[in-house]
Amino acid sequence: MRVFIAGSTGVLGRRLVSEFSEHGHTVIGLTRDTNGDEIVEARGGEPRRGDLFDEASVVQAAEGADTIIHAATAIPTDSATPEAWELNDRVRTEGAEALTKAAVEVDADQYLQQSIVYVARQPDGSAYDESSVPNPVSWTQSALDAEKIAVEAGKKHGFDVSVLRCGNFYGADSYYTRADGKGLIRDERPIIEGTQETLVSYLHLDDAAKAFIAAAEATQSDLWHVVDDEPMSDAEYISILAEQLDTSVPGLISEEAACEAMGDITVELFANAWPTSNEKIRADLGWKPMYPTCQEGLMQVVDAWKSDGFLFDTE
Template identity: 30%
Template sequence: MTKAIAVRYRGRRPVLVGVDGSVSAQGALSWAAAEASYRHCPLHIVHAVNWPTIGNPLDRSVVGPMTDGLRAAAEWVLGDAENHARRAAPGIGVTAELFIAGTAPTLLSQAQHAELVVVGSRGIGGFRGLLVGSVSATLAAHAPCPVIVVRPHREGAAFRASPRGRIVVGVDGSEVSTAAIRFAFQETARRHVGVIAVHAAMPRRRHPSHGMSAAVVAQLEQQLFGESLDHLRIRGIGLQTKLVRSHPAQALIDESAGAELVVVRSHGRGGFAGMLLGSVSQAVLQHASCPVAAPDAVVHLLTRIPARIDPKRMSRDFAQTNRLRTQGTLNLVDAAHQAGAKRVITQGLAYVYEPKRPGLATEDEPFWHHPPKEFRPVLDALRELEELTEEAGGLVLRLGHLYGPGTIYAPDGAFIGLVRAGKVPIIGPGTGTFSFTHTDDAAGAIAAALDSTVSGALNVVDDEPAHVREWLPVLARLLNAPQPIRVPAALARLAIGSWGVAFMTRLRGADNTNARCVLDWRPNYPSWRQGFAAELSREGSAP
């Protein structure tokens, strides 16, 4: 590994892949190299040789030292894999390691420090007709991080050079399946393909709904499906939903034909404590015709914020978001614990610090002591979210004012529409300090957080906090909109209430030093000036 690559990947957990010279392992290696490239992290290749042992199963001892010929063969397998990985993804750091031990225990041990594990469905020692071997099944059930099980494609190739199919994920309405959906969206964004979300209802001669009509049952199932996806949709990612009358395992197996990847979780609504890999997941692992992944982290970004907010009615407009930040967080943390997830990441806010203190706010400083009445329920919900995340040993990413696709600052966003119409004034002295965060930079921070073991809270904001009186006129010029007028705070309070005035005059900017240091994260848009100009220019939104 070159010095430049070593510095680039310092502190990042690797993608781990097991190889044994089989066609299945070749597919796993190619997939793992692509994953490491997508995730901007190193690749660690492991080849484990289970040298013959004697004795009973509880007291096994090695027969003797490995012969030179066997060691040379093992080293050739490892060296060939390392060379293949470097050719497949020349920009990543690659390391390789030989172990004289059992394959499954070795990979499970190495997985403790991995971002992701990739293995082939069957190794050289697999039995004919058994689609998933004992090693891959063991890892999928017990690994502390996500596992992808790769099967060679039907045309005989170990790995398709470019993705062609969609990513399939099963949905059952449980919090556990939410983690699978989020993992599916992350993989989709990396591969630029679509998602198929499948909800399967078992066909029955007599539905266990005590005489409810088929139409009512179908409506309830549709509602369940919709509730599972409403808050998870991501702009720009094609989502296809399917409600089918079939066993869940069969539905996912059917959809796997031509798919790029199938995402499963440890267990859903029918899971039992201690059952680390549910019956549906086991069946899909055995019979799916494409790679299968089992994610192991929960990233909670759920909100339900209206496109237009009335600052005098914050309690009403944020009621659903407050519930998602309280009860929703509790549900997701419980689900993460039940599923054995090792990482919980949630979204907080970086502009709720006590405004009376000077300078930019660091993460150790308190939240607003006496906020305007309309904002108190929002702040209480954020405090509860952070407490629940802390109890789970997780990390809160405190984001600034989000801009970019899908936000109020997007070219078609509500706030931009008001600025274009000249309806956003500078209130009073215009001293509210905004720390902005582009959506791409938020995504980058989440990816970096998944690579780390950092807990607590971090400010994820750009490098240039700015007063409203500074950034709002610049934004208006970019839009060729009228320059904002100035309105006295007392007059503005009549129209937008105490919170609206405080939002434009009292907010405090945030310091991103800790996120830069501990996550090795840097914003792609260090300044809102660059970010707004790029967004509005790219979209061709300026009239």
């Protein structure tokens, strides 16, 4: 299989390049600069320059691909205001337009779209699955739009489309996971008051990459929720991380104060329950997480930090 990956230099994309290469597939990674070229080459892929906002360059870069993957995002790290999410919205939707156009032009057989399970979160916080009616908010509407662009293009032009809605990512190299670690060490990462029982669906980035492999190698296409086995609250997640870091469990902060400190979107993410299941992808593809819960996953994260010296003395 010849796989073309948009977002090949991101925290998920880097793993996708490595995983597909290790599975014996030829990998092409969309890049924008020399640093991106080096990231893709180091993981066994072939870098090709292009810009998601330039359809012609994407079509040219994707030449020869059998499978096209949209794993590109631009999640803001310096601000959580709605305006800061505008670029991410463009990456999702305009990227989907360009990549489905490329799928048509290069005669690809298959297209995989990354999404987020939060698009189908239920207003009452109840458990939901792939059959639930979507309930997007401002910052997830573009993810749902990208899903629709991909599915409609596949139906119109005859290529298979799979949508992988992922849980809340975490991993040793994730910006937000690292920020949580730094915040705990500095006693600057509080728990939002009232979220102790609010269940969130999490997913280790390594497990996300393996789900894309399973979907690409499958004989069927579909919509799948990709999450670990046990939704948990942000309070429990942070408490587990604090334990692994041997720091004190942080105190509480009001929602109002949290909005000022973390931004409205971050508070919305953890103050609203979004428990879903991996039952369908387990049954359809045989995928299951290596890290069934954040307990195991965060142990791996902290072990990796100890190995590379992040937050720790290297002696």
